[in-house]
Amino acid sequence: MQVSFKEKVSSKKDRAKNLTELKPGEAGVLEKLDLPDDDARRLMELGFIPGHSVTRGLSAPGGDPRVFRVDGSEVALRRETARRLILK
Amino acid sequence: MGDCHGCPANSIATLAPPPGFGAPPRRHIVAIVGPPNSGKSTLFNRLTGLRQKVANFPGVTVEHRMGRVKLDQGRDVFVVDLPGVYSLTPRTEDERVTHDVLSGQMKDIPRPDAVLLILDSTNLSRHLVLAAPVLSLGLPTLVILNMADDLKSRGGELNVAELAMQLGSPVALVSAAKGVGLEKIFQFLSGATMGAAPAAPLIQLPVIQDIPKCRAWATTVGNKTGYQAPAPPLWTRRLDAFFLHPVAGPLVFLLVVIAVFQTIFNGARPLMDAVQSAIEMSGRWIGHLLPNEALRSLVVDGIWKGVGSVVIFLPQILLLFLFIGILEDSGYLARAALIADRTMSRFGLQGKSFIPLLSAYACAVPAIMATRTIESKRDRIATILIAPFMTCSARLPVYILIIGAFIPDRHLIGGFLGMQAAAMLGLYVLGFVAAVLTARLLKSTVLKSRRSSFMLEMPPYRWPTVRSLALRLVDRSKVFLWRAGTVILGVAIVIWVLSKLPLQDGKPPAIEHSIVAGIGHVVEPVIKPLGFNWKIGIGLITSLAAREVIVGTLGTIYGIQDTGSQQGLQQALHQDLTQGGAVALLVFFAFAMQCMSTIAVVRRETGGWFWPAIQFAYMTGLAYVCAFLANRIVTFWA
Numbered sequence: 001m002q003v004s005f006k007e008k009v010s011s012k013k014d015r016a017k018n019l020t021e022l023k024p025g026e027a028g029v030l031e032k033l034d035l036p037d038d039d040a041r042r043l044m045e046l047g048f049i050p051g052h053s054v055t056r057g058l059s060a061p062g063g064d065p066r067v068f069r070v071d072g073s074e075v076a077l078r079r080e081t082a083r084r085l086i087l088k
Numbered sequence: 089m090g091d092c093h094g095c096p097a098n099s100i101a102t103l104a105p106p107p108g109f110g111a112p113p114r115r116h117i118v119a120i121v122g123p124p125n126s127g128k129s130t131l132f133n134r135l136t137g138l139r140q141k142v143a144n145f146p147g148v149t150v151e152h153r154m155g156r157v158k159l160d161q162g163r164d165v166f167v168v169d170l171p172g173v174y175s176l177t178p179r180t181e182d183e184r185v186t187h188d189v190l191s192g193q194m195k196d197i198p199r200p201d202a203v204l205l206i207l208d209s210t211n212l213s214r215h216l217v218l219a220a221p222v223l224s225l226g227l228p229t230l231v232i233l234n235m236a237d238d239l240k241s242r243g244g245e246l247n248v249a250e251l252a253m254q255l256g257s258p259v260a261l262v263s264a265a266k267g268v269g270l271e272k273i274f275q276f277l278s279g280a281t282m283g284a285a286p287a288a289p290l291i292q293l294p295v296i297q298d299i300p301k302c303r304a305w306a307t308t309v310g311n312k313t314g315y316q317a318p319a320p321p322l323w324t325r326r327l328d329a330f331f332l333h334p335v336a337g338p339l340v341f342l343l344v345v346i347a348v349f350q351t352i353f354n355g356a357r358p359l360m361d362a363v364q365s366a367i368e369m370s371g372r373w374i375g376h377l378l379p380n381e382a383l384r385s386l387v388v389d390g391i392w393k394g395v396g397s398v399v400i401f402l403p404q405i406l407l408l409f410l411f412i413g414i415l416e417d418s419g420y421l422a423r424a425a426l427i428a429d430r431t432m433s434r435f436g437l438q439g440k441s442f443i444p445l446l447s448a449y450a451c452a453v454p455a456i457m458a459t460r461t462i463e464s465k466r467d468r469i470a471t472i473l474i475a476p477f478m479t480c481s482a483r484l485p486v487y488i489l490i491i492g493a494f495i496p497d498r499h500l501i502g503g504f505l506g507m508q509a510a511a512m513l514g515l516y517v518l519g520f521v522a523a524v525l526t527a528r529l530l531k532s533t534v535l536k537s538r539r540s541s542f543m544l545e546m547p548p549y550r551w552p553t554v555r556s557l558a559l560r561l562v563d564r565s566k567v568f569l570w571r572a573g574t575v576i577l578g579v580a581i582v583i584w585v586l587s588k589l590p591l592q593d594g595k596p597p598a599i600e601h602s603i604v605a606g607i608g609h610v611v612e613p614v615i616k617p618l619g620f621n622w623k624i625g626i627g628l629i630t631s632l633a634a635r636e637v638i639v640g641t642l643g644t645i646y647g648i649q650d651t652g653s654q655q656g657l658q659q660a661l662h663q664d665l666t667q668g669g670a671v672a673l674l675v676f677f678a679f680a681m682q683c684m685s686t687i688a689v690v691r692r693e694t695g696g697w698f699w700p701a702i703q704f705a706y707m708t709g710l711a712y713v714c715a716f717l718a719n720r721i722v723t724f725w726a
Contacts, residue, residue: 038179044299045174046543047214051300058332060426067332067426067546071303072211072317074546076426078433081542 019068019082022056028087029053035084047071048085116165116281117198118157119189121222122206123215124172125547127234129153131206131264132169133559135273152185159278167204167277168197176221177297190225202228202280204273209233209261210244210318210548216306217299219255229257230276237263238548244318251313265553324419324548331423341427344420348411350509359403367396382596386584389647394580397643397657398572398636401485405568406561408481412450413560417552421446425544433542435524436531441471445523448478449516452686456693466535470527472690473703476681477523479516482635486677487515489639493658494670518678522710576640579630583644599645618676618712619669619719631682668723672715679711 022028030050033040047070048054057067057074065076077085122128132140136155153169170189171182178184185194192199205222207215212233223229231251233239239246239261252259258276262269331337371392378384415421425442432442441462448455455475462468479487491511498507505513586604588596599605607629608622615625623645627638639657646660665673681687681704690700 041177041179041299043543044303045217046545049300049303058328060332060430061334061337062430065426065429065542065544067328069320071214073214076429076542076544076546078429078542 017087019054019056019077019085019087020066020079022054022087024056024058027053027055031086031088033085035081039081043081043085046075047073048075054085054087117200118165118167118202118204118277118280119200120167120169120204120206121186121190121218122172123174123208123218125545126172126206126208126215127264128169128172128206130553130556131204131232131234131262131273132167133556134264134267134270135167138559138562157274157277159274159281163278163281165277165281168200174218175299176218190222190227200227202230202276204230204232204276206232206234206264208235209239209246210235210242210321212246212315213306213310213317214303216309217302220302220305223255223257228280230273231255231257231259232264232273233259233261234264236261236269237266238321239318242318242321243316245314245316247314251309251315254309254312265550321548327549328423328546331420332426337423337427341424344415346505346513348408350505351407351411356404356407360400363403364396364400367392367399371396382588385588386581390580390584390644391577393647394583394640394644395572395576397489398485398576398640399569401488401636401639402565402568404484404488405481406564408484409450409560409564410557412447413557414552417550417556419547419549422544422546426546429542429544432524435527437467437470437524437527441467441527444471444475445478448475448480451480451482452476452478452683453689456686456689459693466531469694469699470530470535472693473530473699474523474527476683476686476703476707477519477526477679479519479678480635480683482683483515483677485636485639486631487512487674489642489658490661490665490670490674493661494665494667515674515678518675522679526706571634572640575633576637579633579637580640580644583626583630583641587645604645617719618672618715619666619723620673621664623664624669624673628676628682631677633682633684635677635682666723668719668721671722672719675718676711676715679707679714681707 016031017028019028030048030052032050033043033048035043048068049071052071055069057069059066060076065078066082067074067076068082120128120132132153132155135157139158140153140155152171155167155169156164157167158164168189170186173183173186176183176187176190178187188194189197190200190203203222203225205219207218219231233246233248233251246261248259248261258272260269260272260276262273264270331340371388374392375384375388378387415424424446428442441459444455444458444462447458452475455478456472459468459471459475462471491508495508495511499505583604586607587599587602589603590597592601596602604626605622608626611625611629612620612622615628620628623642626645627641630641631638642661643657646657661670687700687704690703691697694700
């Protein structure tokens with residue numbers, strides 16, 4: 001228990017921020033896509049390219065999926081995908 | 089493929105062999121390529137109007153539309169609308185088709201003479217990424233920047249001449265929806281048919297496989313041409329704040345659905361009545377013209393009442409397609425998919441399954457084809473298997489007939505929702521519930537897989553254009569009337585003949601002693617527990633071809649039975665169906681897979697008879713059991 005608690009604390013500190021942690025209207029710069037190659041390519045085609053800015057938009061009722069504004073368009077992602085997009 | 093009646097006889101006149109011999113004159117083909125939501129279809133409709141048809145590429149399931157564009161001096165050019173793609177890397181089936189057609193590897197389609205590359209000018213930097221692989225094909229290419237009106241009204245800017253310089257290809261700034269700036273496209277097409285369009289020159293292009301590099305190239309090109317991205321679409325933000333509001337959003341969603349049903353039921357009434365009286369009057373008029381008793385009976389009772397009882401439903405089906413068209417073209421459908429995703433994921437499906445399932449409300453055949461955008465094979469098969477449960481427009485005539493006859497016309501909820509509309513809504517919900525429970529069953533057993541990722545682009549809201557909505561309706565009417573004129577007409581004639589045989593003393597028998605009754609009596613024991621008699625049985629047999637055929641069949645049978653009387657089909661049904669039997673019939677139609685076209689398309693999409701056989705057995709079995717229960721329960725209570 002204690003070990004896992006410690007790990008959680010330390011990981012919270014070191015771990016980079018991801019898309020799910022953006023507040024509505026907040027923007028961040030994408031660092032990398034921690035996803036299988038196919039999914040990553042598809043997201044890059046939609047505008048999620050490392051170095052580009054991503055802004056959190058609205059979300060579906062219940063908070064998932066969420067809409068992100070990226071490169072001139074709006075794309076909805078589920079939480080589990082958004083979690084794998086790491087911000088700088 | 090072979091139809092070339094429209095080709096001008098004088099093209100390559102000196103070398104061409106006489107018509108009908110040898111190779112037809114060469115057709116010029118131009119491909120339209122563009123990312124999703126770039127207005128590709130709008131442009132295609134704009135260019136071809138009604139001179140278009142849907143076809144399938146050989147060997148693959150991706151649909152494409154081919155149309156003819158008339159140019160001046162009697163020349164014309166064929167335009168093929170390719171699936172929307174972001175890149176030409178052949179990974180999904182859509183991308184493979186686009187890649188193969190453009191590189192001339194698609195069987196039966198020669199390599200295009202030229203390409204129309206259509207991009208959204210309000211989102212140019214991202215859409216320009218597709219220009220790199222398309223221009224590197226070396227085909228004459230016109231780069232069309234669409235939504236010029238939007239770009240201007242939102243304060244965006246762009247130097248078209250400079251962009252043409254940078255890309256080495258002509259560029260046209262147009263608004264396909266408003267029809268502005270199209271002259272340049274016609275000029276280009278004209279040049280392409282004469283081989284005058286220059287091939288795209290080799291320019292400095294990025295490594296096509298590397299998306300970040302392509303994107304950086306697009307930015308550089310954009311900057312050099314003074315591209316000023318427009319302000320964010322203000323109205324889309326405002327509307328989304330409302331449509332995606334945690335409380336208002338789902339509420340609006342429900343209201344939209346209810347309004348659609350209410351309109352389909354009540355709004356179409358005057359139109360339906362008009363069609364019905366037109367059919368009755370023309371039937372009577374034709375009856376007077378025909379001297380021969382038997383011939384008159386065939387035409388009036390068999391054909392007119394059979395086919396007519398189905399054609400009556402055209403207004404309703406068109407209304408439904410109109411609504412789906414408005415929802416899709418306005419951009420609301422993507423929001424609906426977003427709202428629905430969480431619910432869908434509970435049943436093991438994803439938001440991408442939602443769009444095929446929604447279009448299955450119109451017809452399962454295009455819906456099953458639309459599943460090709462789902463990358464996961466298991467998710468795709470699950471979606472194909474449940475799509476026919478969604479209440480397609482062919483069920484509408486059956487539902488309206490039975491509900492109109494057996495459900496009282498009273499108002500619920502303070503007159504807002506009629507009881508008949510509520511019954512209809514209930515049947516739609518029933519189909520949906522059967523679909524999601526089946527999905528759950530499949531995804532937790534044979535088609536288990538990890539949750540796949542979900543990404544859905546939210547297009548800006550747009551006014552649907554009258555033109556594109558009208559084209560949809562014309563298209564749908566053609567399909568519907570074609571079926572009424574072939575399958576339903578054929579069935580009506582066969583039923584009429586079988587009901588007049590065997591002759592007794594040279595006279596047709598009473599319908600109870602005819603061959604058709606004989607066949608009906610054979611199946612009667614099987615369907616008796618559901619509350620159906622032999623007449624309904626005949627209807628069920630013929631509805632295996634297509635669901636709405638049962639209405640035509642019953643129209644013919646009752647048309648023969650009470651010649652002369654102007655009794656409607658709805659009153660006539662009361663002689664043969666109890667309340668329980670009527671509800672059982674509705675439930676049966678909600679679940680059973682009575683549609684040859686669907687079976688054929690499932691076979692083609694899944695590559696064999698395995699899945700369609702299972703699907704047919706499962707759906708028919710479920711329909712039988714549930715109809716049996718419905719009959720028992722209603723009979724017990726009533």
